[in-house]
Amino acid sequence: MSDTPLLIAGLGNPGAEYARNRHNAGFLAADVIQASYRFAPWRSRFQGLVCEGALGGRKTYLLKPMTYMNESGISVAAAMRFYKLPLIALVVLHDEIDLAAGKLKVKTGGGDAGNNGLRSITATLGPDYRRVRIGVGHPGMKSRVTSHVLNNFTKAEEEWLVPLLSAIAEAAPFLARDDDAGFTTKVALMLKPPVKKPPPERDS
Numbered sequence: 001m002s003d004t005p006l007l008i009a010g011l012g013n014p015g016a017e018y019a020r021n022r023h024n025a026g027f028l029a030a031d032v033i034q035a036s037y038r039f040a041p042w043r044s045r046f047q048g049l050v051c052e053g054a055l056g057g058r059k060t061y062l063l064k065p066m067t068y069m070n071e072s073g074i075s076v077a078a079a080m081r082f083y084k085l086p087l088i089a090l091v092v093l094h095d096e097i098d099l100a101a102g103k104l105k106v107k108t109g110g111g112d113a114g115n116n117g118l119r120s121i122t123a124t125l126g127p128d129y130r131r132v133r134i135g136v137g138h139p140g141m142k143s144r145v146t147s148h149v150l151n152n153f154t155k156a157e158e159e160w161l162v163p164l165l166s167a168i169a170e171a172a173p174f175l176a177r178d179d180d181a182g183f184t185t186k187v188a189l190m191l192k193p194p195v196k197k198p199p200p201e202r203d204s
Helices: 022-036 069-083 116-125 142-149 155-176 180-191
Strands: 006-010 043-045 048-055 058-065 090-096 104-108 130-135
Touching (some): 006 022, 022 058, 058 069, 104 180
Antiparallel strands (some): 104 130
16 A cells, blocks of 8 residues: 555535535545545645545545635645655546446546536646546436536435445445455445345245
8 A cells, every 4th residue: 555645525515505426426426435534524635615524544635625616626636746746646536427427436537527627637737637427427418417416416316326326435445455446345235235044934
């Protein structure tokens, strides 16, 4: 495990009206991680909210940029410069329309898949950081993408979202160990429905 601190940035838009939007999946995941471990309270820094704690013994900073999604790179880059972190020490949590709702993938580098938060970070820092892609599904038509991501998760979606966010938090120490495969495996195992045992046979 690296001695370098880890910065986990959850992406979203500030304000109560956006709080449960699909576009705020990154904010929601960061909040659950913060609440699940002994992280300090959120405080205002780097044009965002930041808190400090540890995951799996590795010093970790959580960041929620308050610049609105399209300018996420301003906040993330400011934190990275202040903590003097290499790009490999950055993990970005974000919504992903090109993944089915409730699915999760991790990758390093690559394109931004139309996500303006990733585009802003890549423009500021380059593409070679880790991304935790939280699937929110595609509305089917490009013209409906904006309204899709800027609308709230439905009650039906909350039924998979809440367990997924809990699984992300539970598996977060694997991210701190730079074990992305272990992270995705842990999340998958936590979301796997329990095997129902057949009722015991009765003697006739």
